[in-house]
Amino acid sequence: MKIGVIGAGSWGTALANLLAGNGHEVVLWAYEPELVEEMTRQRSNSLFLPGVSLHPDLICTGELSRSVLERELVLLVAPTQVARGLLSTLAPCWPAEAVLVNASKGIELTTLATVSDIVAQTLGAGMLEHYVVLSGPTFAREVALGLPSLIVAASRNEQAARLAQSAFSNQTFRVYTSDDPVGVELGGAIKNVLAIAAGISDGLGFGHNTRAALITRGLVEMRRLGRAMGARDESFSGLAGMGDLVLTCTGDLSRNRTVGMKLGQGMTLAAILAEMRMVAEGVKTSESVYFLAQSKGVEMPICEKVFEILHRDKPAREAVLELMTRELKAEYA
Numbered sequence: 183m184k185i186g187v188i189g190a191g192s193w194g195t196a197l198a199n200l201l202a203g204n205g206h207e208v209v210l211w212a213y214e215p216e217l218v219e220e221m222t223r224q225r226s227n228s229l230f231l232p233g234v235s236l237h238p239d240l241i242c243t244g245e246l247s248r249s250v251l252e253r254e255l256v257l258l259v260a261p262t263q264v265a266r267g268l269l270s271t272l273a274p275c276w277p278a279e280a281v282l283v284n285a286s287k288g289i290e291l292t293t294l295a296t297v298s299d300i301v302a303q304t305l306g307a308g309m310l311e312h313y314v315v316l317s318g319p320t321f322a323r324e325v326a327l328g329l330p331s332l333i334v335a336a337s338r339n340e341q342a343a344r345l346a347q348s349a350f351s352n353q354t355f356r357v358y359t360s361d362d363p364v365g366v367e368l369g370g371a372i373k374n375v376l377a378i379a380a381g382i383s384d385g386l387g388f389g390h391n392t393r394a395a396l397i398t399r400g401l402v403e404m405r406r407l408g409r410a411m412g413a414r415d416e417s418f419s420g421l422a423g424m425g426d427l428v429l430t431c432t433g434d435l436s437r438n439r440t441v442g443m444k445l446g447q448g449m450t451l452a453a454i455l456a457e458m459r460m461v462a463e464g465v466k467t468s469e470s471v472y473f474l475a476q477s478k479g480v481e482m483p484i485c486e487k488v489f490e491i492l493h494r495d496k497p498a499r500e501a502v503l504e505l506m507t508r509e510l511k512a513e514y515a
């Protein structure tokens with residue numbers, strides 16, 4: 183297939199490499215001009231995926247329109263907060279029949295739009311028939327190294343999900359399909375907020391009990407918001423829900439968990455972000471989830487505390503005390 187990839191961060195580069203290795207003709211667009219130069223000449227991406235050699239057939243470009251021209255499948259894998267700008271720019275030259283696969287995991291600030299919403303608003307609601315969400319427990323580096331990984335391709339159009347499944351699958355990358363893009367998209371976004379919570383807990387020096395509790399009760403929060411937004415319950419027990427939540431709350435490669443750990447250890451958010459070039463989607467998505475939960479009347483106490491710690495300067499220990507001393511209740515109230 184002719185495939186375009188929008189975004190040459192760690193995940194975009196790992197997936198573009200995988201697709202090229204699967205025999206597709208792949209054009210990878212990078213935002214940074216110096217990265218296009220390096221990827222083309224040195225076949226490496228030292229900014230976002232150091233130590234991984236690029237596939238010899240992978241084409242790299244700094245021209246955004248080349249990532250969609252004559253493409254049969256386009257993979258969007260840029261930070262969520264810039265997705266609207268990129269898709270709006272590309273709308274006039276968008277290939278109408280192409281399948282659009284989204285691998286970004288976040289919710290837009292201010293609009294509270296999911297990436298599905300952004301796609302419908304920029305490319306038209308009809309595009310959702312060609313839209314697939316690709317999400318699951320997949321650290322880019324481990325996928326790039328060929329370590330066995332599983333993921334879900336979710337779409338309301340079964341044919342589109344199957345097309346993505348066959349384009350991405352190989353011996354080390356196993357893709358399941360799902361008919362619940364809403365649940366799969368929400369799982370990927372909310373787990374980033376909960377990973378920050380798990381990091382804060384570790385940074386404060388709490389133990390395994392606390393982390394296991396955060397994962398379990400975090401999953402309840404994910405499911406609640408999912409229900410309010412029309413997601414299928416079982417998606418949250420799957421790869422894009424529990425799977426990714428466990429990975430990101432426990433894995434040292436997680437940027438979101440790392441942000442949380444540093445916060446727990448006493449660094450300010452501004453100082454943490456100043457030394458990070460990569461994106462930790464949970465930082466902004468914590469704000470989106472907070473307001474989304476409020477607007478839907480959904481109780482999400484852990485996500486609420488992450489928002490307050492990150493964006494309202496609440497001391498982490500105070501937030502934990504507030505969580506622990508909430509009114510006592512049944513586990514499934």
Ligand SMILES: NC(=O)c1ccc[n+]([C@@H]2O[C@H](COP(=O)([O-])OP(=O)(O)OC[C@H]3O[C@@H](n4cnc5c(N)ncnc54)[C@H](O)[C@@H]3O)[C@@H](O)[C@H]2O)c1
Pocket residue numbers: 189190191192193194195212213214230259260261262264285286287288320321322323459460461462463
């Ligand atoms: N890295 C992973 O393991 C992984 C796995 C699954 C999903 N994701 C998701 O993939 C998405 C992309 O993350 P990543 O990890 O590949 O990125 P990254 O953190 O490795 O790199 C940051 C990316 O942001 C881009 N960028 C920064 N400012 C930009 C701008 N103004 N306009 C356009 N692009 C800009 C950079 O070019 C780079 O591609 C995120 O939503 C992330 O949650 C990442």
Ligand SMILES: O=P(O)(O)OC[C@H](O)CO
Pocket residue numbers: 287318319320321322374377426429430435436437438439461462463
């Ligand atoms: O490094 P993180 O925290 O952005 O997580 C990366 C992926 O989403 C894991 O599936």
